[in-house]
Amino acid sequence: MAKLAKTLKQAIHERRATPSFDGTPIPAEDLEQILEAGLNAPSGYNLQPWRFVVVQSPEQKRKLRAASYNQAKVEEASAVIVACGDADGWRKDMDTMLQQGREGGMPESYAAQARASVTNFMSSMNTEQMHGWLNKHVMLAFTHMMLMAEVLNYDTAPMEGFEQDKVHEVLRLPMSYWVVALLAIGHVNGPDKYFGGRFDLTNTVFGEEFGKPLK
Numbered sequence: 001m002a003k004l005a006k007t008l009k010q011a012i013h014e015r016r017a018t019p020s021f022d023g024t025p026i027p028a029e030d031l032e033q034i035l036e037a038g039l040n041a042p043s044g045y046n047l048q049p050w051r052f053v054v055v056q057s058p059e060q061k062r063k064l065r066a067a068s069y070n071q072a073k074v075e076e077a078s079a080v081i082v083a084c085g086d087a088d089g090w091r092k093d094m095d096t097m098l099q100q101g102r103e104g105g106m107p108e109s110y111a112a113q114a115r116a117s118v119t120n121f122m123s124s125m126n127t128e129q130m131h132g133w134l135n136k137h138v139m140l141a142f143t144h145m146m147l148m149a150e151v152l153n154y155d156t157a158p159m160e161g162f163e164q165d166k167v168h169e170v171l172r173l174p175m176s177y178w179v180v181a182l183l184a185i186g187h188v189n190g191p192d193k194y195f196g197g198r199f200d201l202t203n204t205v206f207g208e209e210f211g212k213p214l215k
C-alpha cells in the first residue's frame with residue numbers, strides 16, 4: 001500500500017504526464033482504491049456508463065502498445081486502465097441504478113420520471129452524440145482515478161494516442177464499447193516531464209458573461 005500520500009492540492013500541482021515508467025508492479029489494494037475513486041464519479045442520472053479494462057500482463061501490455069502507436073509507456077507502466085464507455089449500458093443498468101437509488105432514499109416519483117426521461121434521452125442520440133456523452137462521463141471517472149493515483153504517490157500518463165479498432169481487438173471489447181482514453185499508472189523512470197505551463201485566469205475564465213473579467 002502506498003504510504004506517503006499527497007494532498008489533493010499537491011497531486012494536482014505536482015502531476016505530470018509521465019514520460020517513462022519503471023515497471024514495478026502495483027499492489028492490488030492500491031489499484032482497487034484508484035478504481036474505486038473512478039466508480040465514485042458523478043454521472044447524468046447516475047447512469048455510470050464507464051467500463052474499465054485493467055491491463056497488467058506483459059503479453060497484453062505488449063499488444064496494447066502496438067494498438068497505441070507503439071507508445072513505450074503502455075508497456076512500461078505497472079498497469080494501464082483502458083477507460084471505455086458502454087453505449088448500451090443504460091439499458092441493462094437502469095433497474096439497478098433505480099433500485100440502489102431507492103435504497104438510498106430516491107423518491108418513487110423521481111424513479112418513475114427518471115425511467116421515462118432516461119429512455120427518451122438515451123434513445124434519442126445518434127452515434128456521434130453518444131460518443132460525446134460517453135466521453136464526458138468516462139473522462140470524469142478517469143480524472144478521479146488519475147488524481148487518486150497521484151495522491152497515493154503513483155505517477156500517471158493519460159493517453160489518447162491509440163487506434164479504436166485495434167484496442168477493441170486486443171481487449172475483445174463488445175461492439176457497444178467506445179474506448180475513450182488510456183491511463184498508465186506506475187512509477188516514473190528517470191526524470192519527470194518538464195512543466196509546460198498553463199494559461200492564467202485572464203485567458204480562460206470570465207465572470208458573469210463572456211468577455212468580462214472575474215472580479
Ligand SMILES: Cc1cc2nc3c(=O)[nH]c(=O)nc-3n(C[C@H](O)[C@H](O)[C@H](O)COP(=O)(O)O)c2cc1C
Binds near residue numbers: 195
Ligand atoms: C486526454 C489526454 C490524452 C493524452 N494523450 C497523450 C498521448 O497519447 N501520448 C502522450 O505522450 N501524452 C498524452 N497526453 C499528455 C499531454 O501531452 C500532457 O498532459 C500535456 O502536455 C500537459 O503536460 P502535463 O500533463 O505534464 O502537465 C494526453 C493528455 C490528455 C489529458
